[in-house]
Amino acid sequence: MPVKHQAVHDIRTPLCEGEILQVQDLEFAYPSGYAALRGIDLCIREGERVALVGPNGAGKSTLMLHLNGILGQSKAILIAGLPVIPENYPVIRALVGLVFQNPDDQLFSPTVFEDVAFGPLHMGLSEEEIYQRVEEALAAVQMSEFEDHLCYHLSMGQKKRVAIATVLAMRPKILVLDEPSAGLDPRARRSLIQFLDTLPITMLAATHDMRLVEDLFPRMVIMDEGEIVADGLTSRLMANDSLLKAHGLESSRA
Amino acid sequence: MPVKHQAVHDIRTPLCEGEILQVQDLEFAYPSGYAALRGIDLCIREGERVALVGPNGAGKSTLMLHLNGILGQSKAILIAGLPVIPENYPVIRALVGLVFQNPDDQLFSPTVFEDVAFGPLHMGLSEEEIYQRVEEALAAVQMSEFEDHLCYHLSMGQKKRVAIATVLAMRPKILVLDEPSAGLDPRARRSLIQFLDTLPITMLAATHDMRLVEDLFPRMVIMDEGEIVADGLTSRLMANDSLLKAHGLESSRA
């Protein structure tokens, strides 16, 4: 069992009004009774890139699923000032683009085009705009020529990119990525990192890939057993070996 | 498309009689017609540890599924001298322990205990021995306290660990691991490496985790497009940057 550490916060202001993502004292237990989140406080400013790390079962995926109301409503979360309650779901789902841990969880339409078009279609956009958005999103992940392919016949890395495109086509303000690099071969992983680096939007990514964290995310949040145990500059936290070790982590240079 | 390289073989002897795993000119096409394996030659001595690397879609998983007859029989493969044909399946499945890439494919029982006990139970062991093996295997992946948990309530990394335990409980002679470290947190990954290091058995692992390869596997086989394009000492192949690059790989120090 991990050693309990004093929480290390260094860039979070105690009040974070007006920030794009505010989580205050979020608690959540699965129906089985397991308390997966035990009082999460997290604020993210617009345009910030934050990595979420922590051991298996820390609650990273659980937290991410909360951010657009998929695990139910919660007044503890404000997205652009809106609490995550059913009335706000449609708006919040347009603001927060969630890329699941497994791309197979994300794709449910026969062809790549249909899947990327689902979000824009559901938003009631004009046909013209839908086509434009789909093309743009696919171009961004270098999958344009796969438009008519069946999602189902793609390789893991290609699926991952399409999954990201489905979310990009909705033009979210916040991109939430669960393990974006898992299962990708080194080349695909590198091109994903390069692509994400060009995006100017707010980003929150859960990952075990410490090099990805160092390369792409200036800020890092460590979770363990449903709590945030550290939140600060990646460079500073990565240097704190005992902190990393206490939570099952290690810097990529270890 | 990867550049075609002259195959680099340096420790394989042309004839490998008497070795525990022998694959000679294995060909395989999926029902869709896609030729996933195009003439694989591979020999592994007892006690050897071999890493199988290559880009997404190279055919690594396809090869591994062949090793205990899961994709059908093949006389091109000999396990401890036995061809992989239906008569030998029971013996071969006791010899070769296969951990699938996706833990969801491996776990099919409601509770962790039941799942780990499945193999020993079907081998016809005594109740006492079943209990003992389950405990040992779960201890090896540090999941003992999850014995009564429901498999589908675990986090991704927890599932992966249980999947490994299900195979360990059968005490195979050859351990075949498909991406054993994907989705594990750094500590779990490290303790898995340490644990595997203590096992005296033959091991073949497909992975994108180049550091795992360097830490644990003295021998490395590179696959691409259904062929083995290189087979040699890890230290030597890792130094060959152009070879790695041509197949979507990079050494962990890049």
Next chain:
Amino acid sequence: MHVDAFNQYHAGESLIHHLDARAKVVVAISFIFSNALLPDGSWVTFTLAWMFLLLANELSGLGLGFTLKRSFVALPFALVAGSAIFSPLGEPLAVWDLGFMTLIPTDAGVRRFFSVLIRSWLSVQMAILLVATTPFPDLIHALEHLRAPRVLTTIIAFLYRYLFILTDEARRLLRARESRSANLSGRKHGGTLWWRAKVTGNMVGQLFIRSYERSDRIYKAMLSRGYAGHLRTLNPHIMRRFDWLILILSLTFLLLVQFLGWIQ
């Protein structure tokens, strides 16, 4: 509803929990059978049957509320049975003129209606008690011992194994759709009904292919762990003398109930 709903079994150490699954299945089915056989309006014997149920419930240690809370699943069907009130076979009790049709409740109709509801309510509670005190794999095993076709019980055993996995898959598909069901502009959204139904159809197709392929992989995983056509469990499944005793006592009681019900 969450997947936990699949775990209907509530672990316990009671007498009922320890009873052999075969005995429990036979008693439960006989109880339901007996209810169906009792004539309408035999309130006394219905009460006797209820006492039997209460006793079983008490012995199971689950508590009264447990089955009671779950016993209303059949309620929507009461609506259907409601029309029995207007059976023409009894004395009319009133005349309701609805304008387009005239309804006449009769005494026989009312008696029938309540008898149906009581039968159903008692039977459902017995079934609940059965699955709450018997792990599902044991239940399947019991059915096998009771000569249910092996093919069918094996299919059911597999169904149970995969149920968790596939409903999880379905849940993830729903999540995926939900998380992209967005609307920012305040305009009409959600697409047409036709389109929504079609998307759902695609999801069903998707789920089918995934289930099919996953079944293939899991089957292989089972093969690679020694599965050879028959699922084994750790439970010995022996009918002890105690099981026989309870079985015979219960059946005798139910016979008695029948006797009372028909001489009334």
Next chain:
Amino acid sequence: MLFSPTPLHIPDGFLNLVISLLFWALTMAMVGLAISKTNKTLGERQIPLMGVMAAFIFAAQMLNFPVAGGTSGHFLGGALAAIVLGPWAGILTMTAVVAVQGLLFQDGGLLVMGANIFNMGILTAAIGFGLYRAVRNRPRALRLGGIGVAAWLSTIAAALITSLQLWLSGTSRLEIVIPAMLGVHALIGFGEAVITVAAVAFIEQTRPDLLRAENSANGKWGWAVAGMGISLLVVLISPLASAKPDGLERIAEDLGFINAGRSAPYEILPDYTVPLLGETALSTILAGAIGALFVLGILILVGRRMSSRA
């Protein structure tokens, strides 16, 4: 809700013993036949496959789509199971589904399980596969149209036979339960049809080999005839049944299993007029038949045009 008791899962107590046992016998005969057929044509691998497909039907019933006002369209799956697995495997699969729904979730009773399996597993498989068998080598539009009709009719047929069972058991009045059940299921059947068609289209697009493999095992026309026959019967009986309000009483009197001693006081009953349906049984039957022919005609015309273009 995941397992909201649909109006098709009859609980224990709602059917009388004679009907329950009769349908158990019918079901057992059909299931026995299905087992022997599948044993003959399918390998060991099919058993886990059918188990998974049964779990798939379960899971697919979770996938709903918002209709309006908080209600949602659901999926029953009998026709789809028969189409993708073939009729016999489809029957076994649906039998397992209905059995587990009853055993594990009390969604449907135990004594009446024979009837439930018959309604939701056997009848739907016969209609679903029978109509599919008739159109499956036709052009795409006709084929998908046929599948839609098959799915819709299988839902209607299940609702119809459920109503008839309730009526024969003396639990419901025919003139009330038939319009109610058929009305509701005409809508549910629409969702069923769209979902089934989209699902089959999806499978045709991604894994056509699955559909081909399953159906080549059943080369005979028997299923087509049976499916069409039952469908025609459904079309004819549904208006007929609802136009004969006094059937129950007559049968009850003849068989004497409801209060045999009492004399039936028919005299004091006023004549029933059934809302929404025509004056005579004949006119409603005619209307139903004409409607069915009309749909069939359109399907054939569309199919012709598609094939002439190809």
